[in-house]
Amino acid sequence: MFFAQNRFSGKERSSGLKRNKASRPILCALALAGACLAQASLAADKAQVYFISPQNGDVLSNPITVKFGLSGMGVAPAGIEVSNTGHHHLLIDVAEPPRAGTTIPADDRHRHFGGGQTETTLNLSPGEHTLQLLVGDHLHRPHDTPVMSEKITITVK
Ligand SMILES: [Cu+2]
Numbered sequence: 637m638f639f640a641q642n643r644f645s646g647k648e649r650s651s652g653l654k655r656n657k658a659s660r661p662i663l664c665a666l667a668l669a670g671a672c673l674a675q676a677s678l679a680a681d682k683a684q685v686y687f688i689s690p691q692n693g694d695v696l697s698n699p700i701t702v703k704f705g706l707s708g709m710g711v712a713p714a715g716i717e718v719s720n721t722g723h724h725h726l727l728i729d730v731a732e733p734p735r736a737g738t739t740i741p742a743d744d745r746h747r748h749f750g751g752g753q754t755e756t757t758l759n760l761s762p763g764e765h766t767l768q769l770l771v772g773d774h775l776h777r778p779h780d781t782p783v784m785s786e787k788i789t790i791t792v793k
Pocket residue numbers: 714723724725740748749750772775776
């Protein structure tokens with residue numbers, strides 16, 4: 637942090653940034669990391685969350701096994717702050733996912749897997765349901781940018 641403060645102080649600020657282009661990404665990263673202490677955690681650029689099963693359009697009977705896939709970042713239990721990690725949330729029949737920096741509700745339609753689980757079993761009412769995965773940080777907030785799966789639709793017999 638001393639490095640960042642030093643670089644941003646006084647006259648160095650504008651001229652220093654222009655003169656040394658190579659240092660810009662580092663400065664931006666430090667500035668963002670600082671801002672994110674009070675807001676949402678940063679997501680890795682290539683982080684992806686997805687359903688291993690079921691697949692969009694599947695017709696299933698209860699109990700339904702749902703397996704969560706995650707690449708480009710790691711799974712960590714809730715409450716443990718490690719950069720580039722999070723835990724899974726399964727959104728069931730949720731139209732609008734929670735936004736970055738807000739706390740993901742905990743109810744029947746917003747299931748938290750704060751123990752670091754990567755699969756679950758559901759019993760859903762017959763008919764169509766949508767499922768979507770959303771990674772949350774150590775404080776149950778979507779990352780900035782949110783790491784979210786496609787919304788899939790399944791039919792329960
Ligand atoms: Cu959570």
